[in-house]
Amino acid sequence: MGQRIRFNAFQMNAASHQSPGLWTHPRDSAHRYTDPQHWVDLAKLLERGVFDGVFLADVLGVYDVFGGNHEAAVRHGVQVPVNDPLALVPLMAQATEHLGFGVTCALTYEHPYPFARRISTLDHLTGGRVGWNIVTGYLDSAARNLGLSNQLGHDARYDLADEYMDVVYKLWEKSWADDAVRRDKATGTFTDPAKVRPIRHAGTHYQVPGIHLCEPSPQRTPVLYQAGTSPRGVAFAARHAECVFISGPTETVLKRYVDTVRGGLVAQGRPADDVLIYAQALVITAPTEAEARAKHRELLEHIDVEASLALLSGWTGVDFSKYDPDAPIEHVDTEAGRTALASFSQTDPSRKWAVGEAARFIGLGGRGPVIVGSASQVADELERWVDATGIDGFNLTYALAHETMRDVVDHVVPELQRRGRYATSYSDGTLREKLFARGPRLGAGHAATRVRI
C-alpha cells in the first residue's frame, strides 16, 4: 500500500476560476458565488469527502495584460468580479467541523498589524482551522489601485515579505504568553500584563512597537501555504511554508518543482518531507469510463480561447492578444511567453503546437493535468502521479461548480479509500494537527518561533 493521497479543493470567491469558459455550461453554478448557501453546500460536500481543506485563491486586481485593458477579462468573467475570500471562512467553518481553510492574502496589500488580527480572529472562530497562502502579488493592476506606480520587483517583494513575516510571527508567537489570559474574576485580572509584551519591531518597511491585539488562538500562526516556484520563491517557501501548492502540466515539470522545493528545505536545515506538496489537477469522472469521456468532450466545447489567453497573459505578463491563435508557439517573441507555452506542448511533443492550442490546454483546468476516466482509472492515474513525482496530494480544480467536486467525492474518494490510500475520517485537533499529527502550534525549529522581541 502506497502513501496516503490528500485532496484540497481549489476555489475562488468568483464566478470563474481555473476553467475560464466553463461558466457558460448549463450545469455550472459558480455564478452563485454571492450566495452563502453555495459555499455552505461546498464545505459540507468537501467534508463528506474528507478533503484536507478548501484553498481560496485571490487577486486584488484584474487581468488587464491581454490587449492592454480589462475588456476580455470582464467580458468572460475571468476572475472578475472577485469578492473577498476571507468572508467565506466563518460561513464555511460554521457548516463543518473539520474542514481546513487556506486563504490567499497578498501581503503587499495590507499592513501586517491589522492583518495579524484578521487571521487570529479567524483562527479563534474556526477552532484553529485556518491556513494562509502567502502571496506577494503578481498583478500590476492591483498595485496601481493601491497607489503604487507599479508592482515592486519580484525579488524586492520577497525581501519585503520576509520582514512582513517577521512582524506577524512576533505578533502571533511572541506577544502573548500561553498563560497570559487569566480571566480571574476573583482578583479582577483578565490578563496578566507582565505576560503580554510589545513586539518593538523597527524594520526597513514596518514599525510596529505595540502588542498583538488578540489573545493566543488555537494555532497562533495559521498553517502556512506557499506557491512560488522561482528560486527566490522556493527559498521563501523553504523558510516559511508548511504546505506548498504547485501546478504544472506534466509529471516531469511537477517532479522538478518537487525536487526543488524539497532540496530547498534541506538547504534550510529542514527535513525534505517537512512540507506537504499539493499539485493542481482537474478530475473528470463518472460511473463509467464512457460517461466520463462523454462529459469531458462536452466540457471541452465550453473552452474559451480568448478568456484563456487573458488568464495566461495575466500570469505571465505577456500580451497574447498580439499573436494569431494559429501561430506556432515559436513565433512568440518573448522568452516568458515561449517558455509558458512550451511547457504545455510537452504534454504532447509529437505534434506542432499553436498559441491557441496552448490556450485550449489551460482553458480546462488551468496549468495542471486533466485526468479523465472511471473512478478506478482516475485512482490509478492519481497514484501514478503521486508515485512518479513525490507530491503528497492534489489541489483539485473544478470545471463545473459543484458537480466536479461532487463527482470526486462520490466516486474517486471511495475508490482511493478502498485502496487504503485516502483517509476515511478526520483526526482531531487543529488543521495543523490534522495535517502533521504533531501539536497545534509550529515546532521550535520553525522561523516563526525563532523570532525575538
Add this chain to the structure above:
Amino acid sequence: MGQRIRFNAFQMNAASHQSPGLWTHPRDSAHRYTDPQHWVDLAKLLERGVFDGVFLADVLGVYDVFGGNHEAAVRHGVQVPVNDPLALVPLMAQATEHLGFGVTCALTYEHPYPFARRISTLDHLTGGRVGWNIVTGYLDSAARNLGLSNQLGHDARYDLADEYMDVVYKLWEKSWADDAVRRDKATGTFTDPAKVRPIRHAGTHYQVPGIHLCEPSPQRTPVLYQAGTSPRGVAFAARHAECVFISGPTETVLKRYVDTVRGGLVAQGRPADDVLIYAQALVITAPTEAEARAKHRELLEHIDVEASLALLSGWTGVDFSKYDPDAPIEHVDTEAGRTALASFSQTDPSRKWAVGEAARFIGLGGRGPVIVGSASQVADELERWVDATGIDGFNLTYALAHETMRDVVDHVVPELQRRGRYATSYSDGTLREKLFARGPRLGAGHAATRVRI
C-alpha cells in the same frame, strides 16, 4: 401613540465593551467572544426582539493613555483582547434573515480599494444587510502600530476621510452599471465591458485608476453610520450619514447633539429627519421593579474604577491616573478632562462629584444613561427620552452578555409593542429598505450618488 422606537445592540468582538468591570460578574459570558456560537445566539436573540441591527464597535489599538502604558487596559480586559469585527458578520447573517449589521471600520487604517471589496462582499453574502460605521480613529496607539509617528490631527483626519469616501463611492456607485452583469451563456458574455468603468480617481491621498472588483451588491453603498459630535464630525455626518450614534448622560446633552446633527443636515440641504439617531443606553430590567433594582445593585458591585478610568483616558486623551479618585473634578487640570467629567456630574448636580465617582458613572453602561425598572417603567422612561430629545431609538449596551439583551427582548420589547411604539415584525428588503422604507440604494440626493468618474 408616539413615534416608533428603534433598538440597536451595541457590541464589540471583545470580552469587555462599555461596562469594563462587569466581566467579573459570575453570570457574564462575554469571554466567549471567540466562540462562534456566542454570536449566533446573540444574533438570533436580537432578531427575535426585532432589533434593527447589531452595531459592532472596534479599535485597532489599546487604551494606553492611562498611566502612559497598556497595563491597566490589559489587566482589566478593557477592550483588549479585541478581534476583527468583520468576521462576525457572515456568521450572524447565516443565523438570521433580517438583522442588520453596523460594522465599525476606521478608514485611516485600510486602503479604500480592498476595503470597498470587503464591504461589497459582505453586502452580497448578507443579502444587503450591511452598514458601515465610519470612524477616523482616535487611538494614537493604533496609528503608531501602522507605522505613523502619530495620529493625524482631528480635522486632517476628516479631510482625508472625505477623499476616502469619494473613492469608495465611486467604486460602489459608479464603476458597474446595474445591467453590467449579463451572465449570457449563449454569447459567452459574463459582463458587458462597456458597462464597467474605471473610476480614474487621482486625489491628494489616493490614486485609484481601476474598476471596482465586485459586481453591484444589493445596497451598493452599505448603510452609513457615523458617531462624531465635534463640529467637523457633525459636518461629515451631515454629508454622509444615514444613521447617527450619540452618547451622553443626560437628556440635555443628547438633545443638544440631536439638534446639532439635525441642524447640520438642514445646512447641507437635507431634511432634518433624514438620519436615524440612536442614543447609547443601558437597560436593567426584570419582571418586577424590585428585582430590577436588586439586579442593578448587584451589577454596581462589579464596577471597576481603574478600568473605567483607562477607558475614559483613551476616549479623552487625558491621563486620569494622575488624579486621586477622591479629588473633586474641578481639580483636573486639563479642560478636556474637566469637560468630560462635568457632563457626568450633570446627572446629579445636587452633590459634589469626585473623579472616581465620574468613573463609576461610566463603569456601568459607558457614557449613556442607565435605565432601571420593570418593563413598564423602562418603557415609560424610554418614551420620555425619545420624546424629550428627538432621538429615533437606542443603541443598547449590555452589562452582562447576553443576559442584558435577553431581558430587554423578553420584557421591554413586548411592552413597547403593546404600546404600539415598537415594530412587531421586520419589513422586507435590504437593511436600508427596512430602516427607511425607500429603495435598497441611496437616493439621488446623497453625496455618494453625486460623485463623478
